[in-house]
Amino acid sequence: MKDVSVIISGFGGQGALFAGILLCHAAVVEGKHTTWFPSYGAEMRGGAVNCCVNISDKEIPSPVVDTVDVVIALNDASQKKFENKVKKGGFMILNSSLSHIPTTRNDISYIKLPLNDLAQKLLQPAFINVMALGAFIEKTSALKLESVIESMKEMSKTVSAKKAALLPNNIESLNFGAELIRNQAVVV
């Protein structure tokens, strides 16, 4: 596997940090090296939060990277902030439900998914962060979807019953995100 680096960003509450942790967990399930580094400032309450995840078959020296292969931007502020962080030839997953600003680069590709609108079709509550993660996994083949599902099951054992009950919703969101890429329904 090729090394993958991704920034997941959104406003506090959209689950950008959780999506990153889930991705890291799945990497550990597959025995890979991985690092997760979050923004940990006051932005947790409403501002733009982000985390950077690296996955590799080899030891990862620096968790800090200059550019990444993929940026998942769950809102417009994140799109603006991280568009220039994507490596040439990389791509961005944009949440077109919440971001209507124009894209500015022609050396990367964009996958526009109206995540909040699409989420209405799913078992409620549905999760746009996990939908985006499903799309990312499907597009990059960085990990297997099953590893993410296994991680969700593992993690659901350590959380409250109320949260654990949302496991089916999470799995559906993940699979739905992957299907969006598989069917090339909304890829731009």
Place this chain on the structure above:
Amino acid sequence: MAKVLVKGNEAIAQAAINAGCQCYFGYPITPQSEIGEYMGAHLPEMGRNFITAESELASINMVIGAGTTGTKAMTSSSSCGIALMQEAISAMCCAEVPGVIVSVMRGGPGLGNIAPAQGDYFQAVKGGGNGDYKTIVLSPSTVQEAIDLTYRAFYLSLKYRNPVMLLADGLLGQMMEPADFGEYPYKDPDVSTWALNGADNRPARNIVSLHMPEGELEQLSNRIFEKYEKIKKEETTYEGFMLEDAKLVLTAFGTVGRIAKSAVLKARGEGMKVGLFRPVTLFPFPEKQLNDVAKNADMVLDLELNQGQMLLDVRSSVFGACPVEFYGRSGGGMLTPDMIFEKVKELYAAINKTKVGVK
């Protein structure tokens, strides 16, 4: 044991628990609050002691109390909080009280900010307290190393009856990566010969940091500095990475060490003979080891998230064997692999140019 995904701060806390830490005293501060949180969630249910102290000053003095009884105790804080503990750390060194202090650095001076930084090298290694003393300082660069060095901190603290500081930064505290806790690998020394454990069947003992009779303090000072010499001989550790043929040697501690490693790999990919020397113990500093490396190098480049603090130890270790350059960012600014790589490229070209000139 299998690797688990764990956050740096929580790894330090769990490692302290595994090491047999009986008491944690602390006051919350970003970016290390998870340590106290984790201890609060786990120590009481294990029948151990957890106190959210009223201040950092109180925390470290509670550590002294526990330490005098030979009990493994820890506190943790960040930059400005650690500043408040300096008087007590000096007292611990004088009274030879063990204790572990975790410092997860943030931007300074003053209250500064909460971003990762390394501006407390002097504070940790040279000490902000009064008098002649040394704190053993361990500097982890990965979550795995944070676990291993937390174990080592408890052991060394009891072995030498001296405070040990684990010096991390906000990046290591907040990041997650897979790590293996294993088991606490050390056999702790017997404390019954000195600990205040009740004087029922023995003469009373005193553990103090005030020595008024003439000559007593000088004698003590000489004795603890003999101890520090022993620590220098026996406990100095560092990591060398691609040093064998390195013409340009990077020096960096903690997180910057691993960021620099990425730059070394990139430079090697372009045929530049670059290596990394990363001190793991900051006191004792690997002076001789760095000097040996510098003798075979054309230049040393010191990298830090401050304006140049470890730089002084690097310079005195290199001792003129080759030129020493510095590159750093301060106030919470982060060094990235590309920034370091660009600096490496620039200096490497300068080295080769000078050499051609000499010929």
